[in-house]
Amino acid sequence: MVAYSQCEYSGPSPSSIKAIEAAQGDRKPWTGELAQVWRKRGKYPLTPNETAFILQSLSIPTDTNIYLAAGDGLMEIEGLTSVYINVVTKSSLLSDEDFTSMHGNTKAALDYYVSINSDSYVGTYFGNMDKMVAAMRVFKGLYKTLFLSRRAFTEFTSQGFSGRDLMQALWKAHLEGYVMRRGSALPDCFCELKL
Structure with a gap:
């Protein structure tokens, strides 16, 4: 999703920048004040690094089996796979020919x-x-569904939160979102796990 958005990220590798530009085509990324507004509203997709950090904040074990339902190779996936060791993608499930x-x-x-x-x-x-x-x-009764708060991540990082403080703030924001019924969450995570 990162590659197909019009969002501009700082710090990707040259190969990721090239892949992002190819995916964006003639859509130019948002810049200046517009980019800041969209970022603050939580409209930017999370990068693999940000995703790994938030999952750790929510005490999701690093040996959890994860199927990454996304395009392969368009952003630095190592940001996720270096923390979460059991990540599977379409390309790793299928033969090269099938893929x-x-x-x-x-x-x-x-x-x-x-x-x-x-x-x-x-x-x-x-x-x-x-x-x-x-x-x-x-519809199928599978309620273990969580949408990571991009807005909370942006808000806390813009306020200078980092490390353990950022993790605690994100955990609290997701818990409050669940309690207030803003979106879905993983209730057992919040009932059983403590930071």
């Missing part, structure tokens, strides 16, 4: 199928796919 012969819609269908049938689902962006997955998971 390269699959159409984009077929790949999206695979992501959708795995997402609605997983024990838990964590969304890093609230796009069309996330909305469909969340709705189907509710």
Whole structure:
């Protein structure tokens, strides 16, 4: 999602910048005040680094099995895989021949199928796919669904929070969101785990 947005991120590698620019096509990234407004509203998709940090803040164990329902190789996935060691992608599940012969819609269908049938689902962006997955998971009675708060992450980092303080603030923001019924969450995480 990062690569297909019009968001501008600081610090990606030259290969990631090239992949992002190719995915964006003729859509120019937001810059200046507009970029700041969108970022503060939580409209930027989370990067793999940000996702790993928030998952750690929520005490999600680093040996959790994670299926990454996203495009392969468009952003620095090492930010997630260096922390969460059991990350699986479409390209790692399929043979090279099957992966390269699959159409984009077929790949999206695979992501959708795995997402609605997983024990838990964590969304890093609230796009069309996330909305469909969340709705189907509710329909099927699978309530372990969490949308990471991009707005809280941006707000706390802009206030200078970092490290343990940022982790505690994010945990509290997600707990409050769950208690106030803003979006879905993983209730057992908040009932059983303490920071």
